[in-house]
Amino acid sequence: MTTIYSADRVRTHTDTGTIGDGSVVVNDEGLIEWVGPTADLPATFKDIAPTRFDGTLMPGLVDTHVHLGFDGGPNPVQRMMSETDSDQLVLMLRSARELLSAGVTTARDLGARSYLDVVVRDAILRGDARGPRLIASGAPLTPTGGHCWFMGGEADGAYELRKAVRRHHEHGADSIKIMSTGGFMTKGSAPWFAQYSEEELALAVSDAHRLGKRAVAHAHGIEGIRNAVRGGIDALEHCTFVASDGSMGFDAALADEIAARGVYVSLTLNVRAWQMLKAGAGGFVDHVAMIVQELRARGVRIVTGTDAGIDLAPHFAYAAGLEALAALGMPVEDVLHAATVVSAESFGLAGQIGALRPGAFADFIGVTGDPAADLTCLRRPFLVVASGTRFVPDPYPELESLATNASAGPGSLGHEH
Ligand SMILES: [Zn+2]
Structure with a gap:
């Protein structure tokens, strides 16, 4: 009809x-x-x-970075770790509905267990469930005990990385997520340490490309950002330019390289950044504002990933991430295009969505x-x-009614995945 x-x-x-x-x-x-x-x-x-x-x-809006298996409550990691796959699947279907209710019609899941994102994607495509058009990445690839190891994507060295890329392909994943650095909260990992060498990343990325998939890197630290960019990565998540001593840094030459190679960047701003801005917090927020400005000045294409589902960042709060991006200096018209056409282009779906x-x-x-x-x-x-x-x-619920993380430093981004 x-x-x-x-x-x-x-x-x-x-x-x-x-x-x-x-x-x-x-x-x-x-x-x-x-x-x-x-x-x-x-x-x-x-x-x-x-x-x-x-x-x-x-x-329809695009979120380039979600976790359907995280509930956006106070401790989503603990919940994921304690749940069975069946429990997780129920939560993921709920998260998918929340995203769609917020107007997100395409989302890329960048970390799910047991290829449940592939199951949810196909259920939505069949019409058995409602949710955004999903791009599934399976479990993020990370060294043994590395950032988000509990999702099941442990892979050490080039051989295992390639094997994992092929296994993801075999199970129907659309894209590949690699943890290029540690994160703030996984025990034993730190955001300023690179987890893989440039050579290892290059081998994994080239295999992803061979299989028609785009590769995305979680990267906070400058070294890990550089390894991923030189390894041929298609997009960077977080991209906070943390220096090797853990301080908030920047590297203009590396930013130039990100621009020259056409790497998309998602700063994973979400309702937590929005809350910090409302509270008038400086510090980390000012640092991210500087990054937004520096990247834009160089022509880096910024996309809208929110890390939806992580601690205190529910899926339905998507719009707050766009408002935060605008508050940090991105013109509204550019934010609207980032959330649609530019994100679509970053997936290779220009003309089809956005x-x-x-x-x-x-x-x-x-x-x-x-x-x-x-x-x-x-x-x-x-x-x-x-x-x-x-x-x-x-x-x-209204954005204003959501729980706030009391701290407002880099640590408050601490639960990112
Ligand atoms: Zn994430």
Whole structure:
């Protein structure tokens, strides 16, 4: 059945720009058939009554970094470690609904156990469950006992890394996540230490590319960022430029290299950064603002990953990460494009998602007002269409009501994965 959605404003995120009083025509294959001014609707659609909304229709939002298996509560790691795979699967289906309710129509899971992300992805594709279009990465690859080892992706040295990439391919993963550095909270690992050499990463990444997958690195420390970039990584997660003594550093030459190699960067800003900004906290927030500025000045393409699911960062709080990015100096229009077309491009899905154009997946949202004027309207979409099927968003709490982590230093990012 062909469906027409009309609104005061349609943001296409293509060369067409924003259309006043526009319509989106969705065909029965879940694809966009036509986009344009309502007055110009082709005669073939004249008999179909449009569903009309006040507000803005725009491409569905993209989160390039989520963990469906983390619940966004006070201790998601403990929960994951104590749960059976069946329990985890139930939680992951819940997280997927939360993301979709928040308007996220595509998400990349960057750390799940037992290939449960592949199971959830396929269930959503079949229509057995509702959630975003999922890009599954399986368990992140990490040395024995390394950051997030408990997800089951332990791999030491080039041979095991390649074997793990191939095993992920065999099990249907779409992309590869490698822990290039430690993290703040996994016992025995530290964010400033590199976990793999440039040579090891290069071998893993080239094998991922051979299998048609993009490779993403979790990297805080400068050394680990450099190893990943020179190893050919496609995207960096966190990218906090922690120096070898644990202090917040920066490396302009390395930032130039990130830009020159076209590596996408997700700073994993989420509701916790949003809370720090609301509290007027300086320190770490100022450091990230500097990174945003330096990377943008060099033309690095920033994408919107939120690390959804980690401690006190529930999946439904997605919009807070976009607001934080804007508060740190990224123009609103650039934030909106980062959250759609740029993130789509980082997945190799340009033209298929992230923009409203004929032939693209009918993944879009409706929000009250104009997001270009006020990003907060993204907090609660009134309409979510995913793969052409309308989804009634589940209710979820206000951002202001969420629990806050009392500390506001680098340690408060401490639970990142
Ligand atoms: Zn993560």
